[in-house]
Amino acid sequence: MLVDGANRIRLGRAKRIHPGGIAPEKCTFLKYCISAQQDLSKNQGSFFDMVSFRKIKYTVLDNFSAVRKIARFGKRMQKELRSPRLVSIELTNACNADCIMCSRKYMKRKVRHMPLRLAEHVIDECKKAKVRGINLFWMGESLMHPHLDDILQYAKRVIPNIPIGLNTNGSLLTDERATIILNSTIGGISVSVDGCTKETYEAIRKNLSYDQVRNNVENFIHKRNSMGMKTPSVGAYFIQMEENAMEAKLFEEHWSAIADGAKTVAHWNWGGTQKNRAVGDHRKRASAQTFNFPCMNLWKELVISNDGTVSMCCVDYDITEEIGNIETSSIMQIWRGPALQRIRKLHMEKKYKEIGMCAACNRFALQMNSSWEHMWVES
Numbered sequence: 001m002l003v004d005g006a007n008r009i010r011l012g013r014a015k016r017i018h019p020g021g022i023a024p025e026k027c028t029f030l031k032y033c034i035s036a037q038q039d040l041s042k043n044q045g046s047f048f049d050m051v052s053f054r055k056i057k058y059t060v061l062d063n064f065s066a067v068r069k070i071a072r073f074g075k076r077m078q079k080e081l082r083s084p085r086l087v088s089i090e091l092t093n094a095c096n097a098d099c100i101m102c103s104r105k106y107m108k109r110k111v112r113h114m115p116l117r118l119a120e121h122v123i124d125e126c127k128k129a130k131v132r133g134i135n136l137f138w139m140g141e142s143l144m145h146p147h148l149d150d151i152l153q154y155a156k157r158v159i160p161n162i163p164i165g166l167n168t169n170g171s172l173l174t175d176e177r178a179t180i181i182l183n184s185t186i187g188g189i190s191v192s193v194d195g196c197t198k199e200t201y202e203a204i205r206k207n208l209s210y211d212q213v214r215n216n217v218e219n220f221i222h223k224r225n226s227m228g229m230k231t232p233s234v235g236a237y238f239i240q241m242e243e244n245a246m247e248a249k250l251f252e253e254h255w256s257a258i259a260d261g262a263k264t265v266a267h268w269n270w271g272g273t274q275k276n277r278a279v280g281d282h283r284k285r286a287s288a289q290t291f292n293f294p295c296m297n298l299w300k301e302l303v304i305s306n307d308g309t310v311s312m313c314c315v316d317y318d319i320t321e322e323i324g325n326i327e328t329s330s331i332m333q334i335w336r337g338p339a340l341q342r343i344r345k346l347h348m349e350k351k352y353k354e355i356g357m358c359a360a361c362n363r364f365a366l367q368m369n370s371s372w373e374h375m376w377v378e379s
């Protein structure tokens with residue numbers, strides 16, 4: 001850093017004017033800027049590439065609030081980039097359901113369970129990378145894994161303090177599996193329930209029984225409570241689509257009484273490979289296609305498939321954009337590696353249409369009006 005006169009400093013290639021004549025070394029905000037720049041330059045490529053994407057131009061900072069914004073931005077980016085916020089582990093891509101909105105039916109990848117040895121290796125990697133959360137789910141029904149108990153017990157021993165979540169369709173949440181889960185460190189279970197009547201649910205979640213899922217959830221919560229436990233919490237989720245939108249309100253009322261919470265979420269089109277079933281605001285936002293910020297998923301989540309291949313994003317169900325393999329690289333090598341960097345850079349340059357799955361993805365629209373979007377585009 002160079003100090004030029006009383007107020008002007010140079011930060012990398014940019015010239016800035018620091019307001020108020022405060023010595024830059026004594027300014028916490030500027031220290032953040034500088035350390036963020038150094039960290040990002042070292043680990044993530046050019047900080048200036050990133051910030052130029054936002055509309056803040058770093059030639060001259062002529063007011064204190066601009067400095068503050070950069071400081072916040074740098075601090076946030078440092079946190080985001082340190083390690084994945086979430087690692088999704090595909091215990092299996094087998095499933096006992098055939099849901100109308102799921103891309104499994106188009107998936108060309110071999111159907112298989114993650115070997116126990118690989119699952120343990122991934123857990124070790126999560127420990128080393130200090131990931132902030134794990135989701136035991138991707139393209140299949142995790143409760144079908146034959147070594148679920150072994151995997152959960154290993155996680156309990158090795159990463160007792162990393163929060164673990166599990167997504168399930170709930171149909172296999174038997175008493176036996178409930179015991180396995182209640183004996184693990186899983187902190188939250190998300191059960192997908194896309195209807196509030198038997199007819200609607202079973203037309204969407206084909207091969208499953210609405211009554212069975214509801215009974216399983218009720219029994220699980222009863223068992224948990226009778227053991228004096230408060231976790232895992234059980235949330236019911238409802239993907240809003242043309243086929244069930246009329247039951248969304250009823251679902252929230254009904255299932256918030258059964259589970260610990262009930263939430264409706266927007267449908268997404270699996271990178272445009274699926275019919276767009278979204279409704280309401282999400283459909284409007286997605287069809288507007290006015291994305292002027294990079295997709296948050298690339299800075300948030302790492303998705304490890306059942307054979308160790310790592311996907312750029314959970315939408316990329318056939319792993320068209322492979323960013324590494326956990327058998328040969330560590331989580332941090334992949335997180336900071338050239339394959340993911342290339343995709344992030346394309347997003348920062350607003351060239352996401354050059355990436356097959358991103359070009360027609362409408363999941364992106366879920367991030368509009370979020371703090372992530374504001375961080376990038378606010379000036």
Ligand code: SF4
Pocket residue numbers: 271295296297298312313314315316352357358359361362363364
């Ligand atoms: S735009 Fe869609 S496919 Fe691309 S990274 Fe984001 S969520 Fe994934």
